[in-house]
Amino acid sequence: MGTLWGTKQNGEDHEDRDEEQLQQEGPRASSSHSQPTRRSEDANERTRLLPRHDQSQAYLSPDDPAVSPYNLWSVRALRWFEVLFLVITCLWWVLLFISIFVSPPSMHSRGSGFFDVAYTTLTIGNILIALLFFAVPSTAMSILSMAISVILLIDMIIILAVARIRVEEGWIGIASVVWAALIGFYNIVTNRTVKWGKAEEEERLTGRHETKRSLREWCAVFTATFFMVIYVLITVLLTATLVLRSRDATLAAPGQRYLVDGDKYQVHFACVGNQTFTPKGKPNPTVLLEGGYMPVEDSFEEWVYDAYKNGTIPRYCYWDRPGLAWSDNAPSPHSAGMSADAISEALAIAGEDGPWILVSAGIGSVYSRVFSARHPRAISGMMFIDGLHEDLLYKVSSPGRGFVLWGRGIISPLGLDRLAGALFKGRTKEDRVFGKSSYQGGKFIKNKLQENLVADSLTKNEVSSARNIQDPKVPLVVVTSGVHVRQDKDWERKQEDLTKVTDKLLSWDIVKRGPREEVWRTLEGRTLLEKRLGQLYKAS
Missing domain, CATH: 1.20.900 (Dbl Homology Domain; Chain A)
Structure with missing residues (x-):
């Protein structure tokens, strides 16, 4: 009992001493415990991520998201x-x-x-x-x-x-x-x-x-x-x-470029031959070419040049629609009537008054008809070579075709086909500007996309109105591809309707072996076209 009592008494004395010691060390202990509080108060965007209490917890793992x-x-x-x-x-x-x-x-x-x-x-x-x-x-x-x-x-x-x-x-x-x-x-x-x-x-x-x-x-x-x-x-x-x-760009353009539509863009216009006059001093008609799908210079001009060299016609002129060959692209949207206004402005600047014999192919016939209706007194004759009828413009404006054109345009800056043609096929700059490879260029694609967007709306309305305004006394020649007629009977019916654009039809010929919209590529086609052009010139 004595031992137990002594132990208990010693324990109580020890606890009393501990309490006294704690009271004496109170300020220091309080200071020691308040130190982390001050650290947290001083934390910033760097130190707050390191709540370290000892040296072993000083660093984070490299995989910790906080290490960023x-x-x-x-x-x-x-x-x-x-x-x-x-x-x-x-x-x-x-x-x-x-x-x-x-x-x-x-x-x-x-x-x-x-x-x-x-x-x-x-x-x-x-x-x-x-x-x-x-x-x-x-x-x-x-x-x-x-x-x-x-x-x-x-x-x-x-x-x-x-x-x-x-x-x-x-x-x-x-x-x-x-x-x-x-x-x-x-x-x-x-x-x-x-x-x-x-x-x-x-x-x-x-x-x-x-x-x-x-x-x-x-x-x-x-x-x-x-x-x-x-x-x-x-x-x-x-x-x-x-x-x-x-x-x-180093390829020089024949003729000149003229700023049109408030100086927004330039169109290319050129003439071959000198203006001739009748015994009464009036100017003889000049043939004005309007290309189809491809630029005039591609091959369409060749048979007309032969007719000029053979003396069938004394003079002809041609131009490039916006986006083709040497002409700039026009603002969008752009319709056939806007193109007719552009060439009208260019002719006025160049001092060309006509009279004109309009020769066109494919969709170019739509542009020629609109131009003819807006200049009835200046037109002496018209020739449609596989001309596109206004009722078929919906094919030009199909959504699928427009999407393909847009896709081609987006990738055209990469020049995959143009670069390959230049490196491995020897394509020349002439070929890229107005020749067979011109369809690969961005300007050409933009032109076709613009045609697609308004062909069955603005352009169709313009050419339909032109038919009502058209002078019925203008001599007319229609030449149709036999290959196209055999492939599409509706095309033949629409060609027949084009012969009624005026009341003075001189001839309607079907070139049996003439390719679609390019009947001049055969000898039969070239011979017939030159013959009919000569007759049209004399009739005018």
Whole structure:
């Protein structure tokens, strides 16, 4: 009992001493316990992530989500600007896309406009890659972004140095390529800044800079590099096509270009031969050519030139509709009546008064009929060669055809077919400007897309009205492809109806072996066309 009592008494004495000791050490203990409170009060965006109480808990794991370059305000600001640039570029892309179909004020490009869309699309892709792989910077991305920017600067120099391309692209094309180059340089700065921020945060939060990448990071780097390599190839193709356009721009146009429609674009007009006069001093008729699907210079002019050399006609003139050969693209939308106004303005500037014998092929007959109705006193005769009837314009304006034309236009700046033709088939600049390869160019595609958009609406209304206004006393010749007639009986009925455009039909001939819309490619066709042209000239 004595021992137990002694132990209990000693324990109580020990507890009393502990209480006294705690009371004496109270200020120090209180100070010691208040220290973490002060640390939390002094925490900021860096220190609050490290609630360390001893040395063993000082660093985080490299895989911890808190180890991120986004901890830095500078990195977050760069990403915000990247998003802002994406929004601006997308809005610009939408505006350029709309201008292909409907040109807003001051947004008309005298070129096709497809190059502007191509550069802007490249810029959007460049920004998206930068955003998707923002936190995984790599040296490869910096190098590839630098390559894209340098090549785009070369494109800008080409556009500014070559007068013809500078006129066609205008301020819209220059702004698009400059913006694309600036975004490339911005991505280089962003990539390096994020790389620096990532290293700093790893060293601060994990104690060392992580030199190894996880499997997920390597997949991200490879994916980003893959897409960037594709962007570099696209940029190279854009530049190669631009170089090809620069070479084509050196091809001099016969005749002259005239600014029309309030100086918005130029159309090409040329004449062969001198104006002749009757004994009474009146001018003899001049043949005015209107091409069909292809430019006049492709082959349509050849048989007329033979007729001129043979003395069948003393003079002929021709022009290129907007977007064909040497003519600029017109603002959208653009109908047959607008083209008739354009050539009327060009003729007035050139001092050409007529009278005219209109010779046209295919859809060109629609344009000639509208022109004839607007200049009834200046028309001495008309010849339709496999002319397109207004009731068949719905085929030109089919949605499927329009979608295909739009798709061809979008990829046309890459120049896949044009570059292959120049490198492996020896295609010349003549062939690309007005020859067999001209259909591959963006301007040509834009012309056909504009025809497609309004063929069954504006253009059909204009040519239907022209039929009511047409002078019925104008001599008329109709020549039809026999191949086309055999393939499409409805075409034959519509050709017969074209013979009733005026009341003075001289002849309607069907060339048995004449190809569709190109009967002049056979000897039979060329001989017949020259004969009928001579008869039409004498009758007028």
